[in-house]
Amino acid sequence: MALSLQKDKIRFLLLEGLHDNALKVLKDAGYQNIENISHALDQDELIEKIKDAHFIGIRSRTQLTREVLEHAQKLIGIGCFCIGTNQVDLDAAREFGIPVFNAPFSNTRSVAELVLAEAIMLYRGIPEKNATVHRGGWGKSATNSHEVRGKTIGIVGYGSIGSQLSVLAESFGMKVIYHDVLTKLPLGNAVQVASLEELLSTADIVTLHVPELPSTRYMMKAEQFAHMKEGSYFINAARGTCVEIDDLTAVLESGKILGAAIDVFPKEPKSADEEFESPLRKFDNVILTPHIGGSTQEAQANIGLEVADKFVRYSDQGNTATAVNFPEVSIPFKEGTHRLLHIHKNVPGVLSQINRLFAEANINILAQSLMTEGDVGYLVMDVDYNDSTAALDQLKDVQETIRVRILF
Structure with a gap:
């Protein structure tokens, strides 16, 4: 349970050298209690630091496990300043009433540009030369040195990155085919194919742009590489767990695939001081990059703006739109009201119980929105500012409450 904190009491812990834009957004919104650390912390340090944090901002190296989150008694929001969120135990965060935000679109252009550049370099044999x-x-x-013009690029996953790559590749004169689990409207002259096998057997160069899901785990292994064309190329800038590295190594050794570009790996170093180990290191015709698809100044600047803005909207208004693990609620403020944010176990009867308690206490609800996800419900209510203390007292009697907060 918590009353509204003054902004100077709300503590932000930002790790891994986030862009200055993130600090600017928070400070412009009136938040000054910000600790900004340039690197990731090991688990013991993280547990100690997170104890007093209300918000934490991370990139891909910080691991927010259930054990870490159990020590974060004050934490109300997590921001992944990147696309991926697999470094966070999303179920545990939701169970503890903590929404997780990310930046699913801010580095789209950066990744698409890198993949197109790698396609050109592979076709010219630049890595080996x-x-x-x-x-x-x-x-x-x-x-084995060719222009990309006229070649067929096969894009696996036609989301924000895959579709933008589609446009860039076509502008270079490439033919674009793509496969997605959903039917997607093509951009330009791209053509959706019915199966992954059809794409693999047709494309001159295959590039992955899929999320990390059980269905995409090791989706590229010996069976799939066997479907690829002789003399083709392979790129993975999606997720390291999508590719069986030993099988990719084997197909490169056989010479069937003439080259590859890999930006993500099943196991990656936790810091620059740790040696990167991979059987792919022995190949001159393979481009290896340290998970930098979205690591441009432009992308990091956009990510800083996007995620920090989501922090502000949640802290100021209770807005959880685009949260990846949490019910999405967004309603405008009403003048003369205080807002109650009620996070509770998702069981039948909670809303009717709250409405009954408020009615018995003669508390008028001026606005209300409830959404649920999994085992958690999120209720946002506006009441007259004179009634907010009484409303909080009533909510304390709701057994299913996980946490409640009032915004003044």
């Missing part, structure tokens, strides 16, 4: 020249050689040859 670059390695040869660095070793003092001079492999000047047009063998």
Whole structure:
């Protein structure tokens, strides 16, 4: 249970060197109690730091496990300043009444540009030629060196990144085919194919742009690589767990695939001091990058704005629109009201119980919105400012309450 805190009492813990835009958004909104740390913390340090935090902002290295969240008694919001949220135990966060926000679109362009650049470099044999020249050689040859114009790029996953890549690739004269589990309206002259196997057997270069789901886990293994065309190329800038690395290694060794570009891996170093281990390191014709698809200044600036703005909207208004693990509620404020944010167990009868208690206490509800997700319900109510203390007292009697907050 919590009353509304003054903004100078609300503490933000920002890790992993978030862009200055995030700090600017928070400070412009009146939040000054911000601790900004340039790196990820190990579990013991994180547990100690998170104890007094109301909001935490992270990127991909910080692991917010159930054990860590159990120590975060004051935490009310988590921001992943990136696309992925698999570094957070989303179910545990929801169970504890903590919405998780991310930036699903802010680095779209950066990833799409990297993939297109890698496609061009692979087709020109640049990785291998670059390695040869660095070793003092001079492999000047047009063998296996081609323009991308006229080649067919197969995009697996036609979401925000896949569709933008589609437009960029077509502008280079490439033919675009794509496969998605949903029927998606194509952009430009792209064509959706019926199956992954059809895409793999047709495309000259295959690129993955899918989320991390049970259905995408190791979706590319020996069976799928066997469907790919002789002399084709492979790119993964999606999720490391989508590809069986040993099977990719084998197909590269066989020469069936002429090259690859991999930005994400099943196991990645937790810091720059830890050595990266992978059987792919031995190939000169493979581009390996350290999970930097969205690591441009432009993307990080946009991400800083997007996620910090979601923090402000939730802290100021209780707005959970676009939360990845939480019921989405967004209603406008009414003048002369105080807002109650009630997070509760999703069982039948909670709303009718609250309305009955308020009616018995002669508390008039001026606005109300309830949404549920999984085992949690989120109720936002506006009441007359004279009634907010009484309303809080009534909510304390609701056994299913996880947490409640009042916004003044």
